[in-house]
Amino acid sequence: MVNQHNDMMRLLCSGTNIKFKDTHDKLKEKQLPKIAVSDTVNLKKRHKICVKGFDVPEPLGTFAELKASHPKILKSVLQKISDNEITAPTPIQMQCIPLLMDKRCILSCAPTGSGKTLCFILPVLSHIKKSEKGSFRALVLSPTRELAKQTYGEFKKFGGSRKFSYHFLSKASANSDILTKDCGNKDVLIATPMHLLRMLKEDRIDLSKLQFCILDEADRLFDSQFKDDVTQILEFIDLVKVTVGLFSATLANGIDEWCFSNLDNFVQVYIGTVNGANSNIRQSLKFVGTEESKLYTLKILIQGGFQPPMLVFTQTKDRAKQVFEELKLINSKADVIHSELSQLKREEVMDNFRSGKTWILICTDLMGRGIDFKNVNCVVNFDLPQTKVDYIHRIGRSGRAGKEGKAITFFTEQDKERLPSIINVLKNSGCELPGWLTNMKGIARRDYKKATKKPVKRNDISTVPRYDKEKAKKRKAIIADSKAKKKTKLDTADK
Numbered sequence: 166m167v168n169q170h171n172d173m174m175r176l177l178c179s180g181t182n183i184k185f186k187d188t189h190d191k192l193k194e195k196q197l198p199k200i201a202v203s204d205t206v207n208l209k210k211r212h213k214i215c216v217k218g219f220d221v222p223e224p225l226g227t228f229a230e231l232k233a234s235h236p237k238i239l240k241s242v243l244q245k246i247s248d249n250e251i252t253a254p255t256p257i258q259m260q261c262i263p264l265l266m267d268k269r270c271i272l273s274c275a276p277t278g279s280g281k282t283l284c285f286i287l288p289v290l291s292h293i294k295k296s297e298k299g300s301f302r303a304l305v306l307s308p309t310r311e312l313a314k315q316t317y318g319e320f321k322k323f324g325g326s327r328k329f330s331y332h333f334l335s336k337a338s339a340n341s342d343i344l345t346k347d348c349g350n351k352d353v354l355i356a357t358p359m360h361l362l363r364m365l366k367e368d369r370i371d372l373s374k375l376q377f378c379i380l381d382e383a384d385r386l387f388d389s390q391f392k393d394d395v396t397q398i399l400e401f402i403d404l405v406k407v408t409v410g411l412f413s414a415t416l417a418n419g420i421d422e423w424c425f426s427n428l429d430n431f432v433q434v435y436i437g438t439v440n441g442a443n444s445n446i447r448q449s450l451k452f453v454g455t456e457e458s459k460l461y462t463l464k465i466l467i468q469g470g471f472q473p474p475m476l477v478f479t480q481t482k483d484r485a486k487q488v489f490e491e492l493k494l495i496n497s498k499a500d501v502i503h504s505e506l507s508q509l510k511r512e513e514v515m516d517n518f519r520s521g522k523t524w525i526l527i528c529t530d531l532m533g534r535g536i537d538f539k540n541v542n543c544v545v546n547f548d549l550p551q552t553k554v555d556y557i558h559r560i561g562r563s564g565r566a567g568k569e570g571k572a573i574t575f576f577t578e579q580d581k582e583r584l585p586s587i588i589n590v591l592k593n594s595g596c597e598l599p600g601w602l603t604n605m606k607g608i609a610r611r612d613y614k615k616a617t618k619k620p621v622k623r624n625d626i627s628t629v630p631r632y633d634k635e636k637a638k639k640r641k642a643i644i645a646d647s648k649a650k651k652k653t654k655l656d657t658a659d660k
């Protein structure tokens with residue numbers, strides 16, 4: 166059935182904005198507010214909303230319209246939206262909220278920072294309605310712990326922390342019995358794939374009454390790192406009964422094929438150019454000659470009077486640490502975040518950046534996707550991202566929620582294989598580029614693919630002489646050793 170229906174859709178939907186009215190029972194039952202066809206067309210045109218699928222509900226003009234079109238909508242969440250000074254839906258919200266309210270499966274792609282999270286929070290909570298024991302009724306899968314934790318916070322912010330029971334699946338909660346089958350209320354589960362899969366395999370989590378399954382950063386969840394785990398998780402879910410929503414700012418080949426094969430009557434929603442950068446970001450490329458001059462260029466940028474907050478992306482955590490050590494020397498209110506830090510420390514670093522205590526945050530691609538730091542003024546790609554998709558997500562930490570942003574990307578001779586694809590992103594965003602960059606020739610597709618898989622070997626950033634580094638290392642070891650000896654002495658004395 167899924168395939169029959171979708172095969173037909175595949176044939177019919179090769180164009181855009183195709184709608185087939187009155188074939189969907191649910192829609193016939195409902196009294197939709199009358200919106201002139203020309204208004205809808207204008208709304209879609211103005212907001213670059215492209216829809217593919219059958220029986221697609223009209224896009225929203227305002228949040229208030231939902232009260233008439235979807236009486237089930239939870240007014241308390243609408244109130245929280247307005248309390249947070251969110252006055253009008255963004256284009257992706259205009260189309261996806263009515264779809265998810267109708268429990269339609271969706272594959273959606275909209276620019277970074279365009280409010281995709283709220284697209285699912287409002288419908289999910291409206292359908293759950295009230296807190297219950299037993300099975301979770303909504304699952305949100307995220308590729309990183311940081312993003313999952315952020316989404317958990319957004320559910321609490323918009324849903325209220327007492328009305329529903331939200332759970333963030335961490336390593337600690339996966340090892341405890343907090344989430345096991347017969348213990349406490351469970352409504353929304355926000356998880357990363359690895360811990361969830363383990364709990365499902367051990368039959369320690371109940372998804373039997375699941376209504377919504379949201380795959381946030383869907384293309385990342387279907388890439389080689391997560392695909393196996395995610396596919397196995399989806400085998401535990403009855404995709405015929407559950408409403409599935411896939412969201413991302415970028416889409417990879419094959420995701421729509423997965424949807425055609427697994428989701429019944431799903432709808433595709435695209436805002437603007439698929440796999441394009443957010444148009445609020447002023448992008449520029451900076452040739453810095455050598456690795457050594459990157460640090461100099463960054464320091465000039467900072468000392469020349471930059472406007473914080475600023476994010477600096479490096480290729481690896483070692484390089485992030487090195488840039489941090491160097492920026493410490495110029496007293497720049499910088500901090501660093503990477504996977505080696507404890508979870509507590511990572512949260513502290515993020516809180517400090519959010520509150521303005523830190524002005525510059527040096528990070529890796531760990532922070533590249535989904536993370537919503539408000540008002541990031543500038544993103545610096547200290548090292549060229551591995552792919553154009555990574556580039557779009559990294560620079561998308563700036564220019565969010567309709568604000569202006571800036572992105573500066575350093576490159577050297579070593580980046581010449583991967584540079585043309587990023588130049589294309591700038592060209593498609595209408596950025597002005599010097600002729601020599603505009604005319605830069607790309608390499609063969611196969612070579613490009615190889616280049617994106619092989620990280621560039623870069624020279625060390627640190628300007629501290631090796632002799633001094635060794636000295637500091639020895640000093641650190643002596644202090645640690647003396648601390649350990651002191652502790653043993655005290656322990657023996659205690660006995």
Ligand SMILES: Nc1ncnc2c1ncn2[C@@H]1O[C@H](COP(=O)(O)OP(=O)(O)OP(=O)(O)O)[C@@H](O)[C@H]1O
Nearest residue numbers: 251253254255277278279280281282414535537566
């Ligand atoms: N309708 C709206 N009007 C103004 N701001 C909004 C609206 N909806 C959401 N926001 C705010 O916009 C910011 C970005 O939202 P969100 O994190 O959901 O973006 P996203 O599309 O998921 O981005 P990414 O692709 O980077 O994950 C958040 O701070 C959110 O509160």
